Every structure is written in structure tokens, then in C-alpha cells.
């Protein structure tokens with residue numbers, strides 16, 4: 001499977017390691033390699049809720065906030 005991984009630019013609240021975002025065909029995964037903990041959201045769902053095509057806005061900050069919250073609470 002094709003995976004794209006980028007550093008998220010934030011630190012893991014549990015171990016202090018760099019958070020990363022991994023994208024596959026269907027999901028965006030957010031997590032820490034050190035802890036081996038990841039949460040995921042369906043890309044289609046994120047696009048539907050965070051991309052406003054009319055206003056040409058991609059709310060990346062909103063996505064990151066949601067994924068961070070999910071990571072910390074799951």
C-alpha cells in the first residue's frame with residue numbers, strides 16, 4: 001500500500017516525540033511512532049467538514065485540532 005508520511009510539527013503529549021501524519025488511500029492517520037499510537041479519520045469525511053470550496057478555504061488548523069483532541073482522549 002502507498003503511504004505518505006509527513007511530520008505534523010507538534011509533539012506527542014505522552015512521550016514528547018514528533019507527531020506524524022500518515023495518509024493512505026482512504027484515511028488520514030495521526031500519531032506517534034515512539035508510542036505506536038495512531039488515530040484515524042476518513043479523508044472523505046475530513047474534506048466534507050473542513051474544506052469549503054465556495055470560499056476556497058482548507059481549514060488545516062481545524063483538522064489538526066480535531067486529530068490532536070482525538071489522540072489525547074483515545
Ligand SMILES: [Zn+2]
Pocket residue numbers: 012013014015016017032033034035036
Ligand atoms: Zn509518543
